[in-house]
Amino acid sequence: MLQQNQVTEVAIRADSAPRFVVGLATTEADVQDAQALRYRVFGEEMGAQLEPGSALERGLDVDRFDPYCDHLLVRDRATQEVVGTYRILSPDRAMQVGGYYSESEFDLARLSGLRSDLVEIGRSCVHQDYRGGAVMTLLWSGLAAYMREHQYRYLMGCASVSMADGGHQAASVYRQLCDNHAGPPEWRVFPKCPLPLTGLDQHAHAKTPPLLKAYTRSGAYICGEPAWDADFNTADLFLLLPLEKLNERHASHFKTG
Numbered sequence: 001m002l003q004q005n006q007v008t009e010v011a012i013r014a015d016s017a018p019r020f021v022v023g024l025a026t027t028e029a030d031v032q033d034a035q036a037l038r039y040r041v042f043g044e045e046m047g048a049q050l051e052p053g054s055a056l057e058r059g060l061d062v063d064r065f066d067p068y069c070d071h072l073l074v075r076d077r078a079t080q081e082v083v084g085t086y087r088i089l090s091p092d093r094a095m096q097v098g099g100y101y102s103e104s105e106f107d108l109a110r111l112s113g114l115r116s117d118l119v120e121i122g123r124s125c126v127h128q129d130y131r132g133g134a135v136m137t138l139l140w141s142g143l144a145a146y147m148r149e150h151q152y153r154y155l156m157g158c159a160s161v162s163m164a165d166g167g168h169q170a171a172s173v174y175r176q177l178c179d180n181h182a183g184p185p186e187w188r189v190f191p192k193c194p195l196p197l198t199g200l201d202q203h204a205h206a207k208t209p210p211l212l213k214a215y216t217r218s219g220a221y222i223c224g225e226p227a228w229d230a231d232f233n234t235a236d237l238f239l240l241l242p243l244e245k246l247n248e249r250h251a252s253h254f255k256t257g
Helices: 028-045 093-096 107-119 134-150 168-181 212-215
Strands: 009-010 020-025 068-074 082-089 118-126 153-164 227-229 234-242
Touching: 009 168, 020 093, 020 134, 028 068, 028 082, 028 118, 028 153, 068 134, 082 212, 093 107, 093 118, 093 234, 107 118, 107 153, 118 227, 153 168, 168 212, 168 234
Parallel strands: 118 153
Antiparallel strands: 009 020, 020 068, 068 082, 082 118, 153 234, 227 234
């Protein structure tokens, strides 16, 4: 179990000392380290319009959900730098903040029966120098430990596709994935600002982003049409992952060390 004061260590090679540690933030400084990484990835790399304020001026990505979330961090042991992060919003904390972040983009009314078991993950990012896969695998291991500890049954969140080409890639990725990964009608969500699919080329050659591919291979459902996120200039696909849906091929992502 991943307690607040516990970390998991992972070695890159069997004969090496562990290079990374993963654990939940325990101090405000930990949280700010995660927010600084988010700022670099979302603000500087992606050019997203982050929430203005004094935190943004200090190079931090902060919004109203952060104080209610658990923040999962991966650090490089050699430098102590945070190189990967997820934030986690549990059902009870979602009630305290007035809902899930995803509800700013989607109508989740059909998921009302799942809310007591529904954990939202988001703000996922990995430092550009550490995107070989090890850091993301560790983050997923931490998520699995969190879910097991609290006995939650469903993960949900949004996976983004760039809108740099006007949305054609996003429309094509959505159409391709829907053939095999569409969620059941009773779990369908509805975008508040839908991507205009009928005006886009839904049959363009499009490469599925690695994170989205990992989710769907692990058994996640795509539960509705994409929403357009104007601040990040992305098309967001809503994903719901029942933990029992994990197939054997990708279950290793959710094993702790």
